[in-house]
Structure formats: C-alpha cells, structure tokens
Amino acid sequence: MSVESVFPRLEPLLPSVSKPIQYIGGELNSTVKDWDEAQVRWALMYPDAYEVGLPNQGVQILYEVLNEREGILAERTYAVLPDMEQVMREHGIPQFTVDAHRPVSAFDVLGVSFATELGYTNLLTALDLAGIPLHAVDRTDDHPIVLAGGHSAFNPEPIADFIDAAVLGDGEEVVLAISEVIREWKDEGRPGGRDEVLARLAASGGVYIPKFYDVTYLPDGRIEKVAPNRDGIPWTISKHTLMDLDDWPYPKKPLVPLAETVHERFSVEIFRGCTRGCRFCQAGMITRPVRERSIQTIGQMVDNGLKQSGFEEVGLLSLSSADHSEIGDVAQQLGDRYEGTNTSLSLPSTRVDAFNITLANEFSRNGRRSGLTFAPEGGSERLRKVINKMVSEEDLIRTVAAAYSHGWRQVKLYFMCGLPTETDEDVLQIGELAKRVIETGREVSGRKDIRCTVSIGGFVPKPHTPFQWASQLDHETTDERLRKLRESVQSDKRFGRAIGFRYHDGKPGIVEGLLSRGDRRVGSIIEAVWRDGGRFDGWSEHFSYERWAAKAAEVLEGTPVDLDWYTTRERDYDEVLPWDHLDSGLDREWLWEDWQDAVDPEGATEVEDCRWTPCFDCGVCPQMDLDIQIGPTGQKLLPLSVV
C-alpha cells in the first residue's frame, strides 16, 4: 500500500512559518525512491533544525549507502522549529520526511543520529508529532523501530525508555545488516512481531535493545547491575568499526541544499579515529583505531565532490587533520591543483606546531590569511599534562610567531574550564598565555592590529574516557573562574582590545553532564522537561537551565540521587557505570590507570600517540582484532579527468 505525501496539506501553511525552504526538500542529489518497490524503509533523522542537520556527514553517508541498495529506501527528517510544530499540531500534520513528505510513522525504522545529548528533547517532539508512542514498551508492530546512533549512543541510557535500539560506532555496514534482518523477518510474515525482530537484532551482539536489559540499583542509588532479562541476549554490545575507508568513499553525491546551512562546503573525511589520547575527548576515545583514507582516494573525493556539488570550499575533516601521514603532500598537491580556480581548501587546524602553519599557508594560496585556530585546551602547562594535551608554552609561542610572521593577523585559541584538578591559577594562565601571544605577534609582525580570540568551553566528563569517573565543576565556580580571568585580562590596558573572549556560562554544561553520564532514571527528567515545553536545548534562545533543574528536583524527589549526584560527584573504581555493558573496545583497566595517571598528586604522566610510538594498550585493537591503518602510501594525486 502506498503512502501519501503530506505536502498538499503542508503547502498552504508554509507561507506562515519561518524559513519554509527548510521543509520542502528538493536538494540537489536527493533521492526519492518508489515506496512499493522497497521492502525496508528508513527515515533518517538529525534531531536539530534543518540548517544544522542537513550538512551532517553521518546522515548524508547513510542516506546514500542505504538508497544505493535495491529494496531499501531512505528519506530524511529534521527537527521542526517551534513555529512549525505549532502549525503542524493545529492542522494535524504528522512529522514528515523532506524527500517525499511521507509520514515518519509509515517507515520501518526511524534512525536518529545523536551528535550531542542536547537533541534528546527534539527526539520526543518528533515521536509525538509522528504519532509514535514516546515509550518503546507502548509501541505495536505498526510502529517504526526507533534506533539511536551517533556519539551519544555510546551511553543511550537516558533515552533508553524512548528508543527501541541503539548502535555504537560506524554506521555504514550495520545499517545494511539491520536492513537484512528486517527484510528477512518481513519476508517470513513478521513472526513473533516486534519483540522477535528486536531479539534477532540483539542476538548479533551489535545492536543494543534497552528493554531486554534490567537495571537494578543499590540502596545508595548506584547501579547494582545491568543484566539481560531474556534468553539469547548477550551481556555486552560491541561497537562497529569500518575498516578500509578507501572502499567507502562517501558521500559520492553530496546533498546541496537550497536553504542556507551552518556548513556551506563539501567535506571529505581524511581519516577516522584519533590516538592523541587527550583524556577529555570522547570522540578520540570511541573512534579508535586510526584509519586513514589514502591520498589518492582523498584526491578523487575532492574532485568528485566539487563537481557534484558546485561548492567552492572543501574541508578536510577528521579529529586532527594535520596528523594524516601524508597531509603535507595532500595539502601541497591539492593547493597546486586548485591554484587560481577560486576553489578554497580548509583544514580544521588545531594542532599546535609550526608544521601546521606550512599547511595553512598551502591552503591560503588564493585567499586572505585571516585567522588560524589552535586548541591548547588547558591554560597551564601542569593542566595540559593532566589532560594529556602535549603542548608546551614554547611550542605555542613558536607556532603563533610563525603564523604572525607569515601574514596571519588573528589567532583563535580554544580552552576548557573545569578540567580535573584545575584551580583558579590554571585558568588565569589562559590570560597570561593570550598576552604572550599578542606580545609575540606584535614583535614578529611589527604591527599593532593583531588579535587573539580566546574561546572557552566548559568541560563535561564523558563516558568511555579516562575522565568518565571525574567530578564535573559546578556552574557557580565555573562562572566565577571565568569572571576572574576576564577581569585580569581587561585590567591590563596594553592588551584590552587585542584579546577577545568567547564563553558561555556554566549552566548548559551541567545539563549536558546530566545527559552524558546519566542512567535510565534520567529519562523521566527528559520527558518532564519536554512536557513543560523544553525544545532545542543546544540553542541558547530555547535552553532553560531553570526548567531542567526544577524538573530534575521534581522527578528525583525521594530518591537517593539528584542533579549533583549525576554531575559534580566523582565516581569510584568499583561503581557500575551506566554504560559498562556497552563496549567501545577500550579496556576499562587502561582507562582507570590513565585516569589515575592524570590525577597523580606527584604530577600527571603523559601518554604518547600510537601512530608514532609503540602501542600503549588502550585495548581497542586486540579487543576488536583490528590494527591501525595509516600511510604513507607514497602515492600522488591522480590527474583530473578532463570535463
């Protein structure tokens, strides 16, 4: 039975909502497949506004991988803005896909990619608008399987009540495997209904079905254990790792929207994984091992992506792009290829060394040398050792001197506030560092107009990192430290305007902390906040800390736990963490030792990068029977085909 488009009902309402272009679809390279010819149908959601969600690489890749397969169909849906939500409720229009405007409830799977926990309330809006019961236990065979992926899915416990399933890690292969299981089950006439298909998915050990696990608690509120509650369900669930990125050169057909979005460029992932070992960085920990794309595949993807999209900028993405074993050749050869073409290249530049300046120079042959970004993360040398960000002050000064002497006028520095063992003094060092940067810049360039922008984010401890046991700094102290820092910089008239500050107050970080390290009891808080109107928590104009704090207090009243318990409390070695049954490949013992090395009162011990030094036993490779995949290949970019 075909499913009707809601567009005829939607169209007359579009003139009354803001930016209607975000709801019409029709992007270049988007696909609408025949509904009846597909046996397995996916609605892929990025739970934020279209302008944020459309450029998301994960969704674009899975959309293409799924649609390439015969018998599988994938469409996209995004969080609708509050004005649209209201219009849809008034007119009874369900959550729809932007491709063919089909109701999300008609699909077999609603796959939601969570890059951040702050999209959880938007999931509830989408489910509710779609007419899908919020709680997994209330769903019937007619409802889609609600599947969570993305980095936040490494601890999906706070949304365990609302999702049917979660997958950890790279999605390319597992979405196809899931499709096969669903296809088979449908072919057989859906034996055993919803629970049977979920059980088949769970049996593989690669799909987490929360409702097949019971969580019990100790009298003090800590978790006693997490155990399967039926036969054939594995005790732990493993993450998925795509090997050989050259075999998966997606996106091949990048989506090009009509609407303006947050990233107006074509992005090529030049590697996955990171072994720098920054202890705060969840992305670096959960995406191991390092897997590089070869220089030739990168060159082909850049060429193809530009031709397919018409974008004029290419971003070379990864967690630390300057670490690619052949980045120098990539930069120089791409620089040669696009010299004089009005095509620009960009590299998220965060590595602090002079080599990065060489790269940046290659990438700015055509354009202006406006700003460079570095991420020392910690203000003092001592703190940088604690977080294993091995950058000395001299490295940083040498690097910025090189930047300013090559004509760059502005340097942006990223830091965090609230790191383990941090004191006021560590944070005040950020200001001293910024002053030295300006002094150095003035000296080497002989100019007065150079600037340094300091961006500070609040540190939020994340699951599957050595800091997963850490106490999060309360928001009052965070704000107080940042106030002192600001005062100390502004009181020095020599630098007043040359140093800019960007930071947020500490409150959103506390809610992110609650959602990051929360357990299943946090689900009721999310629901209460959503019922009270909570939406778009990643947007400062919509976010309300007071609402979250009030609902947390309300929901947790009479229990041994509260908001502080989830956030500012340090955990012990033997506490069962909510995500301990979800296996990121990292060895828990190694994580604990690394945590202890970080906070050693004698001073932190640093860990090298296994790209260049021997293995330091984080556990991922042996656990998953993998190895790092790096070059150099010694190859060159292939010449471009003539148009």
Add this chain to the structure above:
Amino acid sequence: MSNDGSRTLEGTPNPEAPNPQLPIVQKLRIRYAKRGRLRFTSHRDFGRAFERAVRRAALPIGYSSGFTPHPKISYAGASPTGAASEAEYLEIGLTQRLEPDTVRERLDEALPDGLDIMDVVVATPGALADRLEASHWRIRVPELPIENARQAVSAFEQQDEILVERMMKRGPKTFDIRAAVVSLRAESDPDEAACAILDLVVRHGTPSVRPDDVLVGLRSACGLATGQTPVATRLAQGPLDPETGTVGDPLAHDRDAS
C-alpha cells in the same frame, strides 16, 4: 555575434589587486522560472543555488578581483519568497564566449528541477533593469467565489487610492497600491470551479507593489473574502506598452541584435 556587450562591462582587472582575474568577454542575459515547491526559495537561496550551478556546469564565469572574489552575476527584480515565477532575470559575465544555447542547457541541467532556465541571450548595451518596467501576475485563490472576486475588483477600479501597510526592514510602512496597478481582472479557474484567478498587471516602483499587497488592499478596501492561501505566479516582466497595458519581452532587443 555582432555585439558581445563587452564595452559596457565594469571591472577591468587591476593587476595590483590580489587574485587578478581574467577579463569578461561576454555578458549573457538569462530568464529563469521558479516553479512548484521551489517557489519557497528566497532570493538569497536562489543566489547560492545559481552560483553552485554555474560551477557544476563548469561555465567560465568571471570573478571580481580582491581578497574575496565574487562571481560576476547580477540579479534584476527578484520575486518575493513564496511566489512562483515564469519570468525572473539575471546577467552573467563570462571569460570565454559560449553559444547561449549551450549555456542554457548546461545551467538547466545543473539546477534542481523547479529552478529552470528558460532563455539565454547575449546582452546588448543598456541596463536590463531599466527594461523591467512592469509585471504580469496571475494569482490563484482557492475557495473564493468568483462573484465576490468580480465585485471586489470593480470596487478596486472605482477608487483612486488604496493604502496598505507592509512590514519593511525599518518597521511598518503605509503606501498606495492603486496607482501602480495597470489592470486587474477576475476570472474563474477552468480547472476548479471553487477557485478564483486574479490577473494583475502592475507597474514597478518604490516600494514595489506585490501581489500580496493587492490582496491586502482588495480585502481591506474592496470587500474581498479571504479564501484559502493564494499562490501568485509572475507570468511576465518587462517593458510596459502604454497603449495596450501589456508587458513585453525585455530580451527582445538583445535577441533582435544577434
């Protein structure tokens, strides 16, 4: 080609500027349509989509010099977001001469369906914007009785001034719409009986009178019933024939010259 328009081009490359660019040797005028759901494309959205289409079509587009080179594309008289159009116009500057038909095919292929290239001609001297004197609109209003539409139109014709208010960038502004309206007729929709069609020719000016403004005026001053959300389509844009009150083809002059 007798006239490539290169004499009228601004932007002689400055060898001192960063990123010196190739000179423009051909200027083309393009008519395009905004159809179906892509009528919700705003002017800015269209600009981005068109620049990308130019690059996908690998046209030898000219760029301005300087730190942030911009492609040589200029737009004339864009329709409001939400209005469909069969007659939007822009000009591009190329660094190599191409057959206009080749450009039309390549651009149309590179644009999403619904943003369609209708016509490409080599520009002759004189500003295109000066030739866009008036617009011919067709406004379809579902669930509006035709009798009511006819009465409202005749009430409209009997007035010398009809003031409407519109939100501008600097706040609400009240202006007359009556003087700019050259003709206004109500017709029934041959396809759907319950639907009225308003045929409107309006002279361009400042502020420009849009179909929405006319509907607002018809409702507030002429007793037009509300009906469902109307859809306006610009059928033509060009020189206004003072005798007949019809809108001509702004590219006729360029086409005749080639």
